[in-house]
Amino acid sequence: EDQVTQSPEALRLQEGESSSLNCSYTVSGLRGLFWYRQDPGKGPEFLFTLYSAGEEKEKERLKATLTKKESFLHITAPKPEDSATYLCAAYMYSGGGADGLTFGKGTHLIIQP
């Protein structure tokens, strides 16, 4: 069964304390690995898409990387406004058509001032 697992479920950091969020996946036919940020009461906000092992993408204090089994979201010197739930999702494509996004359950990140 295709699965996406995120860890930790929750993470509390001090402002400026860098860390990484993990997303491991066991899917066949992976076409892309997405990262989203979700704030309370809102829909997920697109951050990155990674397509192949070894790929890296950066945006402000965030850097996403991809291996054949995992993806990491590195947060460097976070600020309180980075507090949110971070979701990863795998996009698969089978012979019958697009299979939609399979999401992990997210990491709830809190950055304390």
Next chain:
Amino acid sequence: KAGVTQTPRYLIKTRGQQVTLSCSPISGHRSVSWYQQTPGQGLQFLFEYFSETQRNKGNFPGRFSGRQFSNSRSEMNVSTLELGDSALYLCASSRTGTGLVDGYTFGSGTRLTVV
């Protein structure tokens, strides 16, 4: 530019009733996907439409259905509501139809409560 618009934002329905949710994608986007988000299961794929055709469906009962109109607007319908259908229903649109190039843009969702 306008984002993905979902209406209504909140709904309260009684068990056994049916409900219709609406999604207007970003102008020019032809793909619309629907997801259910609950605290226990997270985000789960319901179905995807492209140019008025359902391309794929997730593992949900037949009570969940949808459609897409010629202007790309989409509706989803849930019949014979159950308490477990209480969730945030999210719609996402994509220009290319796969989301691999431009990602999927999500709306803010419709919060459905079944009592």
